[in-house]
Amino acid sequence: MFRPRHITTVLATALLAASWVTPAAAKDKVKIAFIGPLTGGVAANGIGGRNSAELAVKLRNADPKAKYDYELTVLDDECKPNTAVQVATKAGADRGIIAAVAHYCSATAIATVDTFNRLELPMIVWGAVLPDVTYRNKYPEVHRVNGTMINQNEVASKFMTGLGFKTWVVIHDTTDYGKAHNEYFSKDLKADGGKILGTFGVTADQQDFTAELTQAKALNPEVIYFGGLTPIGIRIRQQMDKLGIKAVLQGTSGIKSDAYISGLGALAEGSLSFLEGAPVDKLPGGKYFQEQYDKAGYKEPPEAYGAFAFAAMKLVLDKIEAVGPDRAKVTAALGDVKNYDSIIGPVTFDDHGQNTVSLITKYVAQDGKWVVWEDSEYGAGKRKLK
């Protein structure tokens, strides 16, 4: 019954193939997927990651030595767990897709790890920092090139208590991401002798924080710790000013974005953030990455995790080149990554697929830029955090 259509398909394919007989077409096509938040509040980070991953694919396709011709499938997880599971299922169900580089938001990454495992699609997380993504299960398919928020909060807590701060109010969003930030930071801070005067959970799309901040103001903390992402980080900092709160805003990797600074203008001054790895210009391959990124002519900046997306995609492509376009083989190859040389420095996956980077960089917003603390006027003692 399907025969006539089948024949047509074969004919069409043959015709197409015939029309493509050029030297370049000698390479097989291999599909890989990128998943990130391309719409919604944190879209800027998702688009930066998408561009970076795409850049890795473009560079590989331009390389005459590459064995395959790579085709990137880009999927939008909207930073929402339910959408993320849908698109991860879509990628996993497409047997043509060999591997994925996925997720900026922890809430989405933790939601999809089971899907990747079930559909046996090897993947590398490029931005989500929730420890559970790699550590809750021991899925051979799941890997992560960036560090977790455990390291981040340890460093943040030691650093802030070291500066002499004593009292905090914690505001966190109530996604898995914000809750875990609260949990790890609160634990570390207690160990380091800091005092938390109050803790407020807020929803991730909240616009008005005056009720929470009025209470925070009455508690009179030296520091407001914010565990959440840029959009509400901006609102909280802005509304702190409206209410005349004189505390330091201590953020996490979640606010380390150009958008935080452009959204706040002068008010961003003195905000703190902590990020795994080093700034692009200090990364081993950072200069190369930035040059290639600029050369490709992307309008949007790569944002904080672009380099990780690039490194993750390059790692995936290297493994496909080495073992061939086969999911099981790529999974096995990724399980055995030791001292892999990447633009973010050497990558080594532990038995949970977690890269063992321990380097955390501290940033302070100074004159409209995120400056590494040690290089900043604050670090040099010329300016004081207010």
Add this chain to the structure above:
Amino acid sequence: VLAATRNSDSRPTPVDIALFGQYLVNGLMLGLMYGLVAVGFTLFFGVLDVIKFSHGDVLTVGAFTAFATYLALKATVTLPWLQLVIVSVVAILAMAVLGALIARFLVLPLRSAPALNTLLITLMLGTVLRESVRLFFPDGSNPKPFPALLPNTAFPFGHFNLRLDSMILLAAGLAMIVAVHLVINKTKLGLAIRAVAQDGETARTMGINFTFVILVTFAIGSGVAAFAGVMNGLYYNEINFGMGLLLGVFGFSAAVVGGLGNIYGAILGGFLFAALQTIGAVALPFASAYKDVFALAIIIAIMTWRPTGLIAEKSSERV
């Protein structure tokens, strides 16, 4: 753990007057914004019995229109008050036109279709507006710093930071409500709107230009939304493409609880909703993240008690 942290420390007692003053001002500002959004919902429902779900996103587009106008003016006009006037007028007029266009091309053609269709089509339109702002406004995915065009003098009284700009915004918002009230109740146009709201067909036979009245009503509602958008921008000094979404939901809830079709109900609903949110965040022992759950749960309870809202539309349609 959370409760323990919060209780073990000396939290200020709720009777602190300064603190109460701050909550009151916060709540009033929120309530005013919800109320202004709710007025639109209630006007549209009043004249056409439709729910226009793109209303919140019209507010967003209004705020971004104001922001774009400001960016264009920045170089030539330097007086902040003049900037503010131009920015507000442009945003309000532009949204009035947009509102009328939506009514003319999306809402009126569906007049004989089930009301659900209007609801769905405007819901989709809302997404289109929202995503358009994100995609077509330069770097629209990111929050934008809305300029502070009002004097930012602040008078600190303990925990209470009384800001001049907040006071001006409150006064302006109340003036807007009074203006809408006067238009509806004291002008010929308002009489026509009320006539159409009561019985469109009869109004038509009495020589009222039905289509014109509908378009004007949508223009007024959308203009008020733009005003609320500018107010929102001036109050928070931050706008983003998603700002209208929750404001739309809360404004709609306020309109429903107040009684769809009744302007005073909308205002009352707005303040009630804001008060519930503030109480939910401040006075209740659970995490402030549940304040919306709390506020909406109370709204649901009120709706079961008074299905037509606190102040029901005067002419009930039930026969």
